[in-house]
Amino acid sequence: MKIKKPRGTRDFLPEEMEKRREIEKKMREIAELYGYREVQTPTFEHLELFTLKSGEAIVEEIYAFKDKSGRDLALRPELTAPVMRMFANECSVMPRPLRFYYFSNCFRYERPQKGRYREFWQFGVELIGSPSYLADAEVIMLAYDIMENLNLDFELHIGHVGLLRRLLKGVDADKASKIMRLIDKKDVEGLEDCLSTIGLKDMEDKIYALIDLVGGREVIEEARELVPDFDFDYIDKLCDCLDSVGVDYKLDFGIARGLDYYTGVVFEAYAEGLGAQNQICGGGSYRLAHLFGVDVPSTGFALGFDRIAEICELGLGRKKLAVIVSFKGLENEAFKIARIVRQSGMQVVVDVMQRSLKKQLSYANDIKADFAIIVGEEELKENKIAIKDLKSGEQKIVEMKGMIDFLRSLD
């Protein structure tokens, strides 16, 4: 019986891999242009790292296991907690702010569907150490730049969990957290039930009004009326900044991001063509490091790499590919010439099946080679080589010495 891949995992064939690497390269380049530097954390961590951050319930949704010494471990379900753990462990005295980026696979034990896998990749950044709106602005700008550069058709929504928290300030933490989750899900029915059982009837209208506030900067005024004792200065300045650099966004005070550790600005980006899983980016400012003994304000985001790869249209710049076609007995010559051509940066494939000339050319055609370099006895005697342009079908015999220049002249 054949062995299949585990549920929710994928194989990537060369074509797809090339595309993914291209996208990854763009993301890295842009993050590095902003001065972010790559970090990597272990594929598995102590389970406690994740339960500390998200509660015991998440054990159900992650790959958790015991190792041979009985340690409770888990495959990382995300990267913010590991990066903050790393920061607390070994970076807490480095000059601030710190700018980190990461690109790694993560694992979640969930029901797979379109855009959701059990092994998936996240590209993200964390800007650690600044409490200023400028930190939020930079991180949002960076996320925006990446998505723009990948020609994605997306909508960026920016909110602030402070407003909702202010409205809910009298409510005890458990219930507030539950309400935030319902808001995040846009579950109006559940919200109604929850609010009426808690006895927050009077607050309902305000909450509904607030989470419906989506639009341009004018919604700040409306929000001010709903939550008069909130300081909107921070949001104002952030908007000024983003406007001044041309970031296109919508304010959306209904973004709650379910999680307790987000403290201020939160943002998400959505794209079409992904079914139910349309979110391609999520982020915001948070406090998490205190769980590991260092209290420091941070802000960051993560991009859903697989979802982006699914909808991203990128023209790939491919290198030229040459195939060395050789006659029986000249295989060693073929390898020798291949090495020379490779030094010029061209991709070169050599026949390793000792097939007929015809088959070799046919194979060259199948793998979409640009040129065939034909190694024959007659030409070799005169220190020459035949080069065939597989697109036009033209063939020329050139001096071995001039081979590289000739190949370059062909395109």
Added chain:
RNA sequence: GCCCGGAUGGGGUAGUGGUCAUCCUCUGGGACUGUGGAUCCCAGGAGCCGGGUUCGAAUCCCGGUCCGGGCCCCA
């Protein structure tokens, strides 16, 4: 964990409770021994797994697995 729909060579498919399972593509070889894309010929390779009904199951039934869509969840 829940609901719906699927599963036939590597990929895409046809079909019927009853010989050796259809076709396309693909892969290898040949026609054609120093020149690709075309054509033709030969070869290779399959009914998800387990159970049940039946004289007989790829086909009908049940369970599981995996895939797709939706829910739950979404760090």
